[in-house]
Amino acid sequence: MQKPNTILLKFSLSGFLLLLNFFSYLNVDAQHFDLAHYAQYISPSEAKKSLELLKGTNQGNNIRNYLDSLNNAIDVKTQSVNLIRIVPIEVFLKTRKKSFTFLKDFVCLTNKTIDESTMPVTYLEVTSIIQKEKLPDITGKAVLLNLDKMNDLPKSDFNARFQVKMLIDYLKMEAKAIFFFTKDASLIELYGDLYTNDNDITEKNISDEDKMALQVMVSEEVASAIMGVPIGRLLRLKAFAEGEVTYKNASRINTTSHQNIYSLIRGTNPEEKSIVILARYDSVKYDYTFKDTYTGEEQGADANWSGTVSSMQMAKAFSSVITDGAKPERNIIFMFYTGGFEGTVGLNHYLINPVVPLRNSIIINLDMIGRCERNVRNDTT
Numbered sequence: 001m002q003k004p005n006t007i008l009l010k011f012s013l014s015g016f017l018l019l020l021n022f023f024s025y026l027n028v029d030a031q032h033f034d035l036a037h038y039a040q041y042i043s044p045s046e047a048k049k050s051l052e053l054l055k056g057t058n059q060g061n062n063i064r065n066y067l068d069s070l071n072n073a074i075d076v077k078t079q080s081v082n083l084i085r086i087v088p089i090e091v092f093l094k095t096r097k098k099s100f101t102f103l104k105d106f107v108c109l110t111n112k113t114i115d116e117s118t119m120p121v122t123y124l125e126v127t128s129i130i131q132k133e134k135l136p137d138i139t140g141k142a143v144l145l146n147l148d149k150m151n152d153l154p155k156s157d158f159n160a161r162f163q164v165k166m167l168i169d170y171l172k173m174e175a176k177a178i179f180f181f182t183k184d185a186s187l188i189e190l191y192g193d194l195y196t197n198d199n200d201i202t203e204k205n206i207s208d209e210d211k212m213a214l215q216v217m218v219s220e221e222v223a224s225a226i227m228g229v230p231i232g233r234l235l236r237l238k239a240f241a242e243g244e245v246t247y248k249n250a251s252r253i254n255t256t257s258h259q260n261i262y263s264l265i266r267g268t269n270p271e272e273k274s275i276v277i278l279a280r281y282d283s284v285k286y287d288y289t290f291k292d293t294y295t296g297e298e299q300g301a302d303a304n305w306s307g308t309v310s311s312m313q314m315a316k317a318f319s320s321v322i323t324d325g326a327k328p329e330r331n332i333i334f335m336f337y338t339g340g341f342e343g344t345v346g347l348n349h350y351l352i353n354p355v356v357p358l359r360n361s362i363i364i365n366l367d368m369i370g371r372c373e374r375n376v377r378n379d380t381t
Contacts, residue, residue, distance in 0.1 A: 059281050059308075060259045063336050066312055067263045070319035079260040081338055081349045086111040088195075090250040093216070095225040095243075103192040105222050108249060109180070109215035116248040119176060121226050125239040126150060126164055136240055142177040144223060144243065146235070148184070177214040177247065181223035181234075191217055216247070258338040260346045262355060263315050265322065265332040274331035274356040277314065278347065278365040279307040280340030307366035308336060331356060 067076045091102045100106055121142040124135070126149070145168075153161050171178055182188070224231045227243035261281075267274075281304070315334045321327075333355050337346030354361065 060261060060336075060338065063281060063308070063312065064259075064261045067261065067315060067334075070263075070316055071323055073265070073322040074315065074319055075264040075266070077262060077264070079262070079346075079349060079353060081258045081260055081346050083256050083258055083339060083345060085254045085256045086251050087254055088249070088251045090248060092246075092248050093218070093222065094246045095222075096228075098225050100218075100222050100225075103196070104188070106216055106218040107188050107191045107195055109191065109217055110209045110212065111251070112209050112212070112214045112249065113251055114177075114214055114247060114249045116246065118244065118246040121179065121243040121245050123227060123237050123239065123241040123243065124171075125237075126167060138171065138175045140176050142179060142245065143171055143175050144179045144181060144226060145171075147180040147182040147187075147217070172212045172215070175213040177216065179223070179226065179245070180215070180217045181220055182217065183220045185219065188217055188219060214247070214249070258346065260335060260337045260350055262333055262335040264355065265315075265318055265328065265334075267328045267330040267332070269329040270331060272330045273360050273362050274333060276333045276335055276354075276356070276361045276363045277311055278335050278337060278350075278363060278367075279311040280304050280338070280344070280346065280367065281308045281336045282338060282340045303368045304340065304366075306369050310369060311336065311366055 064076060064078065067074065088102070088108075091108065093100045093102070093106050119142045121144050122136060122138060123144045126145050150164055153164065155161075168178070218226075220231050220234060224234045226245045227234065227237060227241060229237065311334050318328070318332060335350060335355070337344075337350055339345035340347070351358065
């Protein structure tokens, strides 16, 4: 999980106007609110409290405990959502001269199971091969790509970045395996942590990944061993140079249970359409294809702790109105769903099992609402 920053959790004027529109639409007396307070950016102390709401890795329990603490007029319930966790049993990578350590020298980027297999590897200078027609036949073969060179493509060169992405998508469907190599050991550590601790997917994800190439991130040392050259020569390899690797990924499947958490504020006229406010509470994962597109802190806060914390604070605001004796005409449901990065599985579960019929719902999804003025977006203080 990425650490959110305070600047991206500030209420904006647009959020304030949205809140006022809710009051009008729901027939709630806006005078119950300290409007001057909600019209301003939240203070540093309030921002710190917001950060603490989702501290740690057990966000679901944090959200439920927070909603439970509001008042008895709000019903807090959960929906169980089952996901699949891939547990590695035996994963190894070796070349003719050396064996390497899983999670230290290399890490899986997909959950594809593969029996022990020795395969030829073709090095592709992907930033200079834009058209797949220029590729050798890679059907059923492994390829080696320099991840750092892809990440070094200028942000402004959108066309080149897009073409490289399309080429990689092609390789995922045609090659047997893709080995991305990097000199950044922290990337392997990061993906090792994700593979170990955040590896829950759906059955559909497994089916989709089985149809695509195995994808593995490796260190420069592993890449040089695969190609049979010293590290110093690795970056000077000519396109289509050949190497060899032996790889195995044996694993078992465990089922894990996750939760959608929701709070229901009952309105005085349940026949009116209900307002459903959605926010996914899992944080963004690292974009290994083009890592410089976003900063991890910016994305962790924005996608989607910004929407989650805003929804929690809105629930608190409506809770205080109810405490003061006011009630909306419409039902209001704050739904916090899991599995956004596993194919929006939590949201799909809710759509199949809605709290109120979908035809009688007005649904608002709060996702990545933390973008502020350009000059303060990257302030991570």
